[in-house]
Amino acid sequence: MYQARVSNIVLPTESTVSVDVDEAMWKVFVAIGDFWKLGDDPEPYRLRFREFMANRITMSPMYRDFYVVAKTVMDSLIGQYGAAAYEQLFTQKPRIAPAAPPQTPLEFVQQYVANEFIALRLALGSFKTFGAINYCGYFGGANIEGQPVPYRTPSEGE
Amino acid sequence: MVDTLIIGSGVVATAISQRLLEKNPLASILILEAGGRIKTKDFSVWEQYLITGRPPYEVCRDLDYPQRDVPGENASVGITPIPLIGARLFVYGGSTMHWGGWSFRLKPEDFRLNSNAKEGGDWPIDYDTLEPYYSQAETYLAVSGDSSDRTVPRRSEYPFRPFPFTLQDQPLIGAFQKLKYAYGNLPIARRGVSGVSSRHAPCQTTGTCKYCPFGARYVASDYLDDIREWNDYPNLDIRLGSAVESITVASKQRASGVVYTDKSSGQSVTVEAKTIIVAGGTIESAKLLQRSTSTYWPHGIGNDNDLVGRYFITHPYFIFSGFIPSNNLKLQPEMNFPTLVSRQFDSDAEQKKGKFVLVNPPDTVPVALAAKMQAGFSRAEIDKYATGRIPLQVHGMVEVFGRYENRIQNLPRRNHIGLLQTSVDFSADQGFKDRMSQIKAQVQKIYEAMGAELTDDANVSWRADHAACTCRMSSDPSGGVVNKDLRVHGMDNVLVCSNAVFPNLGSVNPTLTLTALALRLADSLSGAAPHES
Numbered sequence: 001m002y003q004a005r006v007s008n009i010v011l012p013t014e015s016t017v018s019v020d021v022d023e024a025m026w027k028v029f030v031a032i033g034d035f036w037k038l039g040d041d042p043e044p045y046r047l048r049f050r051e052f053m054a055n056r057i058t059m060s061p062m063y064r065d066f067y068v069v070a071k072t073v074m075d076s077l078i079g080q081y082g083a084a085a086y087e088q089l090f091t092q093k094p095r096i097a098p099a100a101p102p103q104t105p106l107e108f109v110q111q112y113v114a115n116e117f118i119a120l121r122l123a124l125g126s127f128k129t130f131g132a133i134n135y136c137g138y139f140g141g142a143n144i145e146g147q148p149v150p151y152r153t154p155s156e157g158e
Numbered sequence: 159m160v161d162t163l164i165i166g167s168g169v170v171a172t173a174i175s176q177r178l179l180e181k182n183p184l185a186s187i188l189i190l191e192a193g194g195r196i197k198t199k200d201f202s203v204w205e206q207y208l209i210t211g212r213p214p215y216e217v218c219r220d221l222d223y224p225q226r227d228v229p230g231e232n233a234s235v236g237i238t239p240i241p242l243i244g245a246r247l248f249v250y251g252g253s254t255m256h257w258g259g260w261s262f263r264l265k266p267e268d269f270r271l272n273s274n275a276k277e278g279g280d281w282p283i284d285y286d287t288l289e290p291y292y293s294q295a296e297t298y299l300a301v302s303g304d305s306s307d308r309t310v311p312r313r314s315e316y317p318f319r320p321f322p323f324t325l326q327d328q329p330l331i332g333a334f335q336k337l338k339y340a341y342g343n344l345p346i347a348r349r350g351v352s353g354v355s356s357r358h359a360p361c362q363t364t365g366t367c368k369y370c371p372f373g374a375r376y377v378a379s380d381y382l383d384d385i386r387e388w389n390d391y392p393n394l395d396i397r398l399g400s401a402v403e404s405i406t407v408a409s410k411q412r413a414s415g416v417v418y419t420d421k422s423s424g425q426s427v428t429v430e431a432k433t434i435i436v437a438g439g440t441i442e443s444a445k446l447l448q449r450s451t452s453t454y455w456p457h458g459i460g461n462d463n464d465l466v467g468r469y470f471i472t473h474p475y476f477i478f479s480g481f482i483p484s485n486n487l488k489l490q491p492e493m494n495f496p497t498l499v500s501r502q503f504d505s506d507a508e509q510k511k512g513k514f515v516l517v518n519p520p521d522t523v524p525v526a527l528a529a530k531m532q533a534g535f536s537r538a539e540i541d542k543y544a545t546g547r548i549p550l551q552v553h554g555m556v557e558v559f560g561r562y563e564n565r566i567q568n569l570p571r572r573n574h575i576g577l578l579q580t581s582v583d584f585s586a587d588q589g590f591k592d593r594m595s596q597i598k599a600q601v602q603k604i605y606e607a608m609g610a611e612l613t614d615d616a617n618v619s620w621r622a623d624h625a626a627c628t629c630r631m632s633s634d635p636s637g638g639v640v641n642k643d644l645r646v647h648g649m650d651n652v653l654v655c656s657n658a659v660f661p662n663l664g665s666v667n668p669t670l671t672l673t674a675l676a677l678r679l680a681d682s683l684s685g686a687a688p689h690e691s
Contacts, residue, residue: 035537036531037537055206059202092534094533096533097532097533114532118531119528122527122528122531130490130527130540131488132492135365136364136366137364138365139362140365143350145351151325152324153323154325154328157325157487
């Protein structure tokens with residue numbers, strides 16, 4: 001019974017940010033899948049995504065403004081680059097983990113918004129495109145006699 | 159006046175309280191904890207941890223040692239630095255808030271180290287005495303393990319079936335098989351699913367064990383909350399933010415109570431108690447005895463022979479790194495706890511040199527997908543990275559032996575929790591490097607058997623996670639601080655229950671053994687027969 005998947009039973013159906021900010025952030029989240037060819041339908045993640053933003057704001061109310069800033073930056077990038085704006089967001093940065101506070105609005109959005117969405121997107125299930133069936137942050141399921149093991153075992157390497 | 163006063167709110171306080179209260183719901187128990195509360199099983203906090211990798215209890219750690227530009231706290235005065243930061247937590251629930259849950263039993267020969275190897279001390283109890291309590295501790299901590307594994311003698315089954323090996327275990331299993339090394343499932347305190355009902359959720363293999371969103375890994379504060387919220391125990395009192403300064407005595411043989419500082423008011427509070435259990439961990443337990451000076455005990459309680467705080471050890475945790483030429487199976491971390499262990503070298507034959515265990519860490523092949531995406535790598539680059547030449551690690555722990563010169567002491571200044579800071583004086587034996595060379599030679603064979611390349615000497619962490627032996631159990635006062643019943647030699651009503659009382663540490667994690675000792679002590683205090691519970 002612990003293996004049963006129950007999705008979105010008590011999650012917020014309305015965003016804690018304004019509709020236009022919610023929509024802009026969702027587009028970033030969707031673009032992550034498109035850019036890295038993750039191959040999964042993001043729509044089932046939408047309520048968890050919304051809840052994630054709500055939780056980030058709960059933990060740190062500044063995040064409400066972070067998401068507003070992110071929309072502004074994305075509007076500007078889209079104005080400049082059109083459809084390639086998201087590629088700019090995901091790739092215009094040093095190819096190392098950021099070690100210092102962001103210096104520009106774009107770096108700010110990359111660190112505090114896009115990078116967090118990337119981590120969330122993988123944990124919600126997109127990691128599977130890279131070959132595993134479980135991942136840190138994913139609710140793989142319990143270890144129950146007679147039921148499939150919720151992660152790959154040596155038999156899958158034979 | 160309370161009947162039982164327990165200092166510290168970790169697994170010892172929780173297990174003893176629960177057992178005493180089950181026996182007598184009116185038992186008078188006071189638990190004093192210097193730290194505060196961290197919310198557990200909170201989804202917002204969990205997501206914060208998931209995204210940042212920073213658990214909410216970081217503030218409950220020691221600060222790092224003082225450095226040129228950082229004031230820090232504590233002092234490492236020996237030749238070998240022993241990091242305290244990250245090793246333990248000052249918090250409601252103690253270090254179970256962050257423990258890994260590796261739940262090994264010591265082996266019978268570990269109880270006879272001195273007789274066998276002329277090192278450390280012999281335990282004044284033997285394995286058979288503790289065996290029933292190991293079983294109870296496995297049930298109490300909700301350990302998943304392989305009941306058919308007879309590496310260590312056992313008379314009962316684990317409460318939950320073992321977690322099967324992961325695909326990531328395959329290279330190391332193959333090497334163990336080629337080399338004919340014994341291996342098995344690592345017993346791990348993660349609740350499983352069985353016919354036994356529990357209000358605690360089973361592990362969902364979520365891979366965020368250091369802050370489990372379900373509470374499937376034992377955290378003492380969750381259990382203390384249960385004790386308080388689901389029962390009617392009118393005489394149980396838990397006071398957080400209570401830094402115990404000293405134990406007071408009425409005579410040479412009897413303590414009268416403790417003095418603690420209520421951190422919220424800054425007031426000094428005196429409590430009288432019939433029995434005092436010091437369960438503040440290896441370091442704080444020894445320090446408390448040391449600073450509890452009086453005319454009866456001028457050098458601190460139980461310290462007439464200058465043994466309190468001495469023989470300090472911990473486990474050197476070693477990490478060997480190398481590479482596999484390709485990762486065709488797309489191995490990557492799918493779990494957050496290990497499932498494979500070899501106790502091949504945790505044996506009689508190795509005891510004199512220092513036993514060791516080998517563990518396949520959950521991130522043995524540390525493919526970091528999120529980090530690569532966040533750094534802007536393309537899909538093609540990530541695919542190449544995840545299937546190409548990639549690092550491969552083997553971890554382990556080795557036993558070292560207690561030395562009189564290695565000791566813990568109080569420093570005359572406070573840490574950020576409000577307790578006196580710690581001086582750690584530790585110098586590793588001259589022979590330790592040789593021992594690591596011997597271990598490397600064994601690990602070299604394993605890498606060759608895996609078709610992998612071992613590239614470096616081990617990275618050894620001396621962090622004090624498994625600090626132990628500062629108040630050793632002994633048959634008489636000349637050899638240690640407490641007797642086989644954990645009572646301080648020379649005192650009737652002060653007991654120590656922490657890893658401090660271990661005469662030696664073996665090569666495995668101590669918490670299961672500590673829990674077994676706590677349950678045994680609870681039986682002793684309540685007058686229960688050993689198998690009654």
